[in-house]
Amino acid sequence: MYETSDIRKGLKVLIDKQPYNVVDFQFVKPGKGQAFTRTKMKNMITGAVLERTFKSGEKLAPADVESSEMQYLYPEGDGWVFMNTKSYDQMTLDADAVGDCKHYLLDGLMVEVQLFDGNPIAVTPPTFVEMMVIETEPGFKGDSTSNVQKPAKMETGLMVQVPLFVEQDTKLKIDTRTGTYVERVK
Amino acid sequence: MARHKPAAIVCRLPIGSRATVAGRVVNIDGGRVRLVDGSGALTLSLGHVSPGAPALGQLVQATGVWDGTALVVETRRDGVAPLDSFPKAEGDYAHFTADGGRRVANLHRRAAVLGAIRVYFDQRGFLEVETPLMVRSPGTEVHIEAFSVDGGRDRRFLITSPEMHMKRLLGAGLSKIYQISRAFRRDEAGGHHQPEFTMLEWYRGFADASAVMEDTENLVAAVAEEVRGEATVQVAGRNVSVAPPWHRLRVDEALLEYAGLTLSEVLPDEERFFHAWVEKVEPALGRDRATFVTHWPASMASLARLLPDDPTSADRFEAYVGGIELCNGFGELVDAREQRGRIEAEVALREAEGLPAYPIDERFLGALEEGLPDSGGNALGVDRLVMMVCGEDRVSEVMAFPADRV
Numbered sequence: 001m002y003e004t005s006d007i008r009k010g011l012k013v014l015i016d017k018q019p020y021n022v023v024d025f026q027f028v029k030p031g032k033g034q035a036f037t038r039t040k041m042k043n044m045i046t047g048a049v050l051e052r053t054f055k056s057g058e059k060l061a062p063a064d065v066e067s068s069e070m071q072y073l074y075p076e077g078d079g080w081v082f083m084n085t086k087s088y089d090q091m092t093l094d095a096d097a098v099g100d101c102k103h104y105l106l107d108g109l110m111v112e113v114q115l116f117d118g119n120p121i122a123v124t125p126p127t128f129v130e131m132m133v134i135e136t137e138p139g140f141k142g143d144s145t146s147n148v149q150k151p152a153k154m155e156t157g158l159m160v161q162v163p164l165f166v167e168q169d170t171k172l173k174i175d176t177r178t179g180t181y182v183e184r185v186k
Numbered sequence: 187m188a189r190h191k192p193a194a195i196v197c198r199l200p201i202g203s204r205a206t207v208a209g210r211v212v213n214i215d216g217g218r219v220r221l222v223d224g225s226g227a228l229t230l231s232l233g234h235v236s237p238g239a240p241a242l243g244q245l246v247q248a249t250g251v252w253d254g255t256a257l258v259v260e261t262r263r264d265g266v267a268p269l270d271s272f273p274k275a276e277g278d279y280a281h282f283t284a285d286g287g288r289r290v291a292n293l294h295r296r297a298a299v300l301g302a303i304r305v306y307f308d309q310r311g312f313l314e315v316e317t318p319l320m321v322r323s324p325g326t327e328v329h330i331e332a333f334s335v336d337g338g339r340d341r342r343f344l345i346t347s348p349e350m351h352m353k354r355l356l357g358a359g360l361s362k363i364y365q366i367s368r369a370f371r372r373d374e375a376g377g378h379h380q381p382e383f384t385m386l387e388w389y390r391g392f393a394d395a396s397a398v399m400e401d402t403e404n405l406v407a408a409v410a411e412e413v414r415g416e417a418t419v420q421v422a423g424r425n426v427s428v429a430p431p432w433h434r435l436r437v438d439e440a441l442l443e444y445a446g447l448t449l450s451e452v453l454p455d456e457e458r459f460f461h462a463w464v465e466k467v468e469p470a471l472g473r474d475r476a477t478f479v480t481h482w483p484a485s486m487a488s489l490a491r492l493l494p495d496d497p498t499s500a501d502r503f504e505a506y507v508g509g510i511e512l513c514n515g516f517g518e519l520v521d522a523r524e525q526r527g528r529i530e531a532e533v534a535l536r537e538a539e540g541l542p543a544y545p546i547d548e549r550f551l552g553a554l555e556e557g558l559p560d561s562g563g564n565a566l567g568v569d570r571l572v573m574m575v576c577g578e579d580r581v582s583e584v585m586a587f588p589a590d591r592v
Contacts, residue, residue, distance in 0.1 A: 005373075027376025028468065031504055031514035032488045033460040034329045035374070038469075053465040055457065056373075 001059040004037045012044070012063040015052065019044040019063035019116045028053075044114065045096075045121045065116050067124075072109045080105060082113060082123075093120045103158035104129045104176050125176045130185050131155050132171050139167040152181075190247065192225035201254045208247040208269060211240045218256065219266070221248070230266065231256035240266050243273035243283065281591070292584045295413055296572045300366060302412040303386060303568075306405050312362045312388060317351035319344055319368060323547035326532040327488065331372040332544065333381075343544070344370035347565055348387055349489065350550040353518065356561050357553035361391030366568065377580045378510055381589050384568040391559040395490070395501045395517035398562035399478055402505055402513060403430035406476065406571065413575050420577035421508025427475045428507065435471075436481040444470040453483055471506035479504045489525070490516035491560075505566075507574055515564030522554035 002013060011022040020041035029035040035056035042049055044065060054060065070082040070091070079092040080102070093113070095102065101111060101123040109129065114122040136152035149161040152172075160174060162181045171185040190208040191199075199205060207230075209223035217232040219240055230248050240246045248266040250259035259266060273279045282289045304314065324332030324343035335342040345351075348367045355363055369385045390397055406428045407417040417429035438449040441459075445466035452459045471477050480503045484492055487500035501517030519525050529546055537543060569581040582588035 027374070027379055028464045029329070029374060029379065030460055030463060030468070031511060032327065032329065032486055033463070034457070036460070036464045037376075038464060051465075053461060055461070 002062055004035075004054045004056050004058055004060070007037050007039060007054070007060070012065045013041070014061040014063040015041065015050065018046075019065050019121070020050060023049070044116065063116065064118075065114055065121075067112050067114045070111055070113045072105050072107070072111060074107075075105075082111070085110070091120060093123060097121055098123050100179070101125045101176075103154075103156050103179065104131075104174070105156060106131060127176060128182060129174050129176055130171055131158075131174060133162070133166060133168055136162065136166060136168055139165045149181075190223075193221060193223045193228040194225035196252055196257060197226070197228050199252045201252060203252045204249070205252060205257065206247060206249040207257060208245070211242055211244050211246055214240070214242055221246070229256040231258045232266070240268070241273055243277075243279035245269040289583065292572070292576045292578065293586060295576050296584055298413045299409055299568070299572050299575055302409040303364075303366065303405065305412075306408050307364045307388065310362070312364045313360060315352065315355060315360070315363045315365050317345075317348045317355070317365060317367070319370075321345050321351070321547075323350075323545045323550075325350065326529050326536060326544050326546065328532055328535050328539070328541070331542065333370050333372055334542075346371050347385060349563070349565065350547055352387055352389055352563070353558060353561075354550060354553040356389055356391050356518075357556055357558045361559065361561075362389070364388035375589065377582075378567075378570060378573075380569065380581055380585065383581070383585075386566040386568050386571075387563065389518075389561055389563040391561045393562040394560060395480075395503055395515055395562050398515045398564045399432075399434075399503055399505075400430075402478075402515065402564055402566070403428070403432045403476065406505075406507075406512070409571065410575060419507060419571075419574035421510060421574055422579060423577075424473070424508060426472060426508045426574070432505065433472070433475050433477040435477055435479050437479055437483065438481065440467050440471065440479055449483065453485070456485065468506065468511070469509040472508055472510075476505060476507045476512075479506065487519070487528070488516070489519050489528075491519040491521070493517075510570060510574070511567075512570055512574075513564050513566035515562065518558070518561040518563055520554060520558040520560060522551055525554050526551055 007022060007025045009022055013020050021044050022039055023042050024040040026038045028038055036053050038053045040049060040051050069085050071085055073081045073083055076092055079094045080098055081090055081092050083090050097120040099122065104125040109125065112124040113120050132155045133152045134155050137150050148164055150164055152160050152162040152166060154160055160181050173182040173185050175182050189206065191205045193207055193209060196205045196207055207221060207228065209221040211219055212222050213220035219230040219232060221228055221230055246266050246268055248257065248259050250257040320335055320342045324346045330346045332343045332346050335344060347369050348365050352363060352365060366384060366386050368382060370382050372381060374381055407430055410417050410419055410428050418425045418427050441447050441449055445462040447462055452462060481499040482502040484498050484500055487502060490500040490502035493499045493501050504514050505512045533546065569585060572584040573581050576584050578584055
């Protein structure tokens with residue numbers, strides 16, 4: 001169990017059987033009253049933010065959240081199959097767990113899977129992923145400075161706004177945090 | 187090695203004079219290095235030599251020829267030599283000068299705040315006093331823990347506030363006193379708390395809490411005007427007005443307005459009261475304008491008297507600025523018998539909760555028995571005030587050495 005004095009940003013605690021990540025906290029103590037710690041926590045499954053105030057000395061249960069490195073193998077039914085690169089165990093993850101990462105699932109992609117009580121709750125792709133443009137309007141040569149952009153469909157189906165010079169069958173670097181174009185890969 | 191000359195002297199030497207200086211590197215701009223010593227500053231021109239480039243903050247010695255604007259360091263042999271100083275990325279120099287010297291600027295503002303506080307009280311005929319930091323009893327409040335000191339045969343504690351000794355001075359006939367004191371509280375650490383902190387306390391004999399509330403708003407406005415040029419402070423990036431008169435709100439009104447609770451429904455459960463208070467009420471208090479909260483329930487009177495015209499409320503106030511408690515003041519309890527009763531109740535509660543036992547300060551009670559005039563007093567967190575004046579979010583940013591850098 002954690003004490004209130006253990007509360008730090010990034011501490012993972014269990015509230016109402018859900019895992020939460022502490023994103024902010026403040027020790028508060030009314031002049032003549034007992035001490036409390038005000039916290040802001042993010043539900044690690046739903047992303048919902050919870051504000052909770054704990055009395056000093058109150059106990060908090062740690063959330064059994066660990067992350068494992070896994071490799072994406074192939075789609076299966078409504079899910080995707082991943083392999084733990086240490087144990088070689090395979091695991092099928094559903095759309096809830098995979099979330100936005102589904103836009104980046106290229107064969108063999110290495111991802112970080114968060115497990116809560118052994119169940120996958122979130123998948124984080126590498127910050128940058130390289131993939132091919134499979135469909136876009138023809139490019140305009142010599143227009144590498146303008147800020148005008150056009151849509152491009154990537155090999156995973158992800159739609160990305162790209163500069164006008166980007167051609168079909170070009171490999172691009174994509175920032176997975178924002179789903180945006182970074183640069184052409186030569 | 188040549189003898190060092192003060193930078194201020196070198197700057198006045200005839201052009202072409204050779205000189206050696208020693209000081210701290212405070213700026214590097216290409217080949218021009220600004221050096222500061224106790225007398226002033228001068229510029230070193232490193233020209234085309236590269237004498238083991240000096241680092242910012244390093245203490246160095248340099249020999250060269252004064253050209254009217256800079257000391258031109260010409261040869262490698264006479265170049266810039268370190269004086270056994272190696273600034274570390276995590277060291278004090280880097281810490282204090284980070285972000286364009288923000289923490290150094292904060293220390294200047296801190297000194298200005300302390301100066302403005304003294305001017306304010308001195309001009310109004312208050313006497314600055316100093317009372318002991320090491321005492322026989324740190325007070326018996328249930329939610330305040332003290333550091334004990336190994337005093338040999340006699341156990342001593344560090345004060346958690348100078349309150350009891352200042353009240354003894356009131357009893358001794360001094361009726362307008364103030365003190366800027368260190369105070370020490372265990373288990374209090376956070377953005378707005380440090381185990382060792384600076385507290386301003388002042389007392390007015392023959393007065394009540396309302397006189398001290400007026401002192402508070404005038405003092406804080408005067409400090410802000412002196413240091414910031416206007417009667418505002420900054421909390422979490424927002425400007426908060428501290429111009430008098432401050433907003434005044436009763437505890438029951440604040441509870442109803444911000445937590446939707448009535449005082450009578452939560453009061454039997456003090457824990458529930460404080461939970462709602464810190465979670466809902468406190469963050470909303472004084473968001474745009476400093477706010478006094480008055481009429482604390484009698485059960486939270488602490489060392490305050492009960493209001494003569496409303497014995498269910500204590501003559502106690504707190505001030506909030508940007509959701510942060512800045513001070514706690516009382517119309518002081520001067521009835522010795524009632525004070526003894528409250529202290530004994532606290533001692534019993536401490537024992538029941540398994541908290542360390544602190545002795546009863548009989549000399550303090552003796553002073554009340556001898557007789558204290560009706561008095562008003564206030565305790566204000568100086569580090570928090572400086573933090574707000576500086577627009578910082580943590581008190582540690584405005585203390586030279588917060589607990590984790592001691």
